[in-house]
Amino acid sequence: MTLPAFVHLSPEVAKARAEKRPIVALESTIITHGMPYPQNLDMARAVEAEVRSGGAAPATIAVQGGALKIGLSDTELEQLAQTPQARKLSRADLAACIASGEAGATTVAATMIAAELAGIRVFATGGIGGVHKGAEQSFDISADLQELAQTSVTVVCAGAKAILDMPKTLEVLETLGVPVITYGQDAFPAFWSRSSGLPSPLRLDRPVQIAQSHLTRLALGLTGGQLVANPIPEEDEIPAEVMIPLIEAAQAEAEVQNIQAKAVTPFLLGRIFELSDGRSLRSNIKLVLNNARLGAAIACEMSALEQK
Numbered sequence: 140m141t142l143p144a145f146v147h148l149s150p151e152v153a154k155a156r157a158e159k160r161p162i163v164a165l166e167s168t169i170i171t172h173g174m175p176y177p178q179n180l181d182m183a184r185a186v187e188a189e190v191r192s193g194g195a196a197p198a199t200i201a202v203q204g205g206a207l208k209i210g211l212s213d214t215e216l217e218q219l220a221q222t223p224q225a226r227k228l229s230r231a232d233l234a235a236c237i238a239s240g241e242a243g244a245t246t247v248a249a250t251m252i253a254a255e256l257a258g259i260r261v262f263a264t265g266g267i268g269g270v271h272k273g274a275e276q277s278f279d280i281s282a283d284l285q286e287l288a289q290t291s292v293t294v295v296c297a298g299a300k301a302i303l304d305m306p307k308t309l310e311v312l313e314t315l316g317v318p319v320i321t322y323g324q325d326a327f328p329a330f331w332s333r334s335s336g337l338p339s340p341l342r343l344d345r346p347v348q349i350a351q352s353h354l355t356r357l358a359l360g361l362t363g364g365q366l367v368a369n370p371i372p373e374e375d376e377i378p379a380e381v382m383i384p385l386i387e388a389a390q391a392e393a394e395v396q397n398i399q400a401k402a403v404t405p406f407l408l409g410r411i412f413e414l415s416d417g418r419s420l421r422s423n424i425k426l427v428l429n430n431a432r433l434g435a436a437i438a439c440e441m442s443a444l445e446q447k
């Protein structure tokens with residue numbers, strides 16, 4: 140499959156692709172809009188290392204100088220981590236940013252689009268976008284949910300943050316026909332906490348089963364991806380009762396300051412890190428590493444199944 144000329148693969152990704160070895164896609168909005176510098180750069184490097192030690196090639200995705208880059212060099216990664224003004228790219232914004240030559244960071248939705256284009260089936264991140272609290276007024280529902288319904292990539296996350304309306308997020312995913320699979324437990328995890336108190340629609344206990352389920356959906360002709368929710372490790376967890384007041388305080392500030400649309404998620408994440416004195420940032424980094432590990436395991440199993 141030939142890729143459009145504006146798509147640039149890193150040498151590591153190009154090699155893995157040619158050899159049909161496992162690759163794990165990684166998003167870049169988490170770097171530019173999800174964490175402050177320099178922790179964002181340390182996180183991005185550590186996550187890539189985690190994917191490599193799990194036996195897969197990391198493909199961090201971003202737009203720079205009119206190119207859609209699938210896999211970044213360390214210099215490109217560093218540049219991106221120091222560009223907080225990079226555009227936040229979802230499905231709607233991706234092509235215009237490539238055309239304009241501006242720097243852009245891909246959200247879950249845009250990362251899935253780029254991954255599918257390059258034949259990458261597994262993508263690891265921290266949290267996905269979803270239905271925001273008060274969506275009945277604001278209509279703020281992340282394009283990530285629609286993308287999961289139409290693009291065939293397995294996305295590993297740590298559940299959803301309590302900045303979202305979790306029951307509504309799960310309802311929309313169900314309506315869209317997206318499998319929501321929790322890894323190894325019955326409860327759907329809530330990002331900083333292992334349980335949201337809501338049951339997970341589906342549960343699988345082994346990476347090979349998640350890989351098999353992805354391939355089975357393809358064989359059934361079903362469009363769309365799978366959402367895998369991987370609970371944060373126990374030792375990194377922050378109890379919900381610690382996080383909820385901080386989240387509510389950040390939400391109240393967002394309302395007073397009239398923060399809207401694309402700015403909502405980055406604003407809330409930034410304030411929650413500040414209000415928790417960095418504790419939530421440390422846990423956030425740990426859970427992304429945990430997801431990178433599971434993502435690599437799923438990607439390896441999928442490659443092995445396909446070579447049978």
Ligand code: PSU
Nearest residue numbers: 168169173246247266267268281401404
């Ligand atoms: N949730 C997090 N951390 C993040 C994001 C969401 O816990 O970094 C980022 C992801 O890139 C996600 C995007 O795709 O925010 C969703 O933004 P919005 O809600 O504007 O669609």
Ligand code: MN
Nearest residue numbers: 279280281400
């Ligand atoms: Mn939104």
